[in-house]
Amino acid sequence: MSGAHTHSMSRPCCAIEHTETVENYLKAIFTLTASGEPASTAAIAERLHVAAPSVSAMIGRLRVGDLIQQATWGHVLLTEHGMTHARSVVRRHRLLETFLHQALGLGWDEVHAEAEVLEHRLSERVEDLIDAALGFPDRDPHGDPIPAKTGLHLENQELPLASAVPGDQFLVQRVSDHDGAALRRLAHLGIGPGTELDVEQFSTDTGVMSVRAAGEVHSLSGTLVGVIRGRVVASISTAGRPS
Template sequence: MAATQTPSTAHACCAIEHTEAVENYLKAIYALTARGESASTSAIAERLSVAPPSVSAMIGRLRESNLVEQAAWGHILLTAHGQVHARRVVRRHRLLETFLHRVLGLGWDEIHAEAEVLEHRLSEQLEDLIDAALDFPDRDPHGDPIPGKTGPHHESEEFALASAVRGDRFLVERVSDRDSAALRRLAELDIGPGVELDIEQLSPDGGSLQVRAHGQGHLLSAHLVDAIGGHVLSPTDTAQS
């Protein structure tokens, strides 16, 4: 007579477990949709190194939990609810990266992988303690903004270094955290958030770039260029606005 624990007509708000897999899917969708449009099944599959049907199945489960909705055929979006959860995961990830870097001295190129596995097991209490121990940082070592516990959050919107042209002065604001080889190389060159680059030469193939940083010239491969984001600081730009 009494209602069972799973009334089928219920709102099904938090019916799904917050498993590692679920968190990874939410994070992937968040990352793919952060800069603009919706995520596709295949993009999620690629990002998570998983087969497309696995994504379809998971999306089905996430949709039933109101974490995700499908605007049109194959266009996947996070609901407001899903965004809250995704941001919590991102927050834990970036706090962990900062902690591992500042407190344990882990290299720039190593923190992402470690944070990736620990983020799913970080209790709220530990999250708060780490946040406080770091004096409430708002950017991780790669320059990505750390979401607050609640409230709105915007991923930083910067331009790719690839969009700069010869003569520009470019302020590096973030580097990709997912490419450890590139990070290792950039660490060697001492190029990271806050560093200014003078664009000296564009290679004809359109990929690599000759830049000057800390007074030294470097040829950055297309691979490295893609890992760098920031803003152009050309004189016209700074004067204009």
């Protein structure tokens, strides 16, 4: 067998084979937890578009492999062992998204689906070559941090745009890659990581927010507001800010 192994082959350190499905579950749990959402059966099922009974069965397998542990409040957490493998999958995914966008010119709304396929077939050698060719990037096109190959990786704790109030200047740092239509709409509006938004109005009832970006006023739907994360960089007043 060739020495250029793909990452999806089974590993001797685990009690279960690391199939594409296993890697997808680890990545889903990682990204849910990193975004502050509990990795519950329902949340994992929604993220992976699978039925809840399938999630329950896989959770049992992942526990046997010492990749996750059951939390007392109804969701699962990655073990240290599981975190190591999850970081590897997430790293490959985000590196591939960056490569597809920067080197091949795919839109940021297209790269997620392609990376979902390629990440399971990427050899460690090619992973390293892509990393070097891109200049060792630390974020993907959506602003998500790319885990380092070794060492501790901590996701940045950006705030949702919905936490901003009128008068805030909000710096967009990350945009969820799970809604292609939202990404296309934001690209059309010229809104992405690095964009500064002046929040003018926000309806907590509808979730619609009026923002000014580069001199243009845009009305963002609740869906668009929901995929944007970042931080407040300036505010004319702290009154009315959620605690």
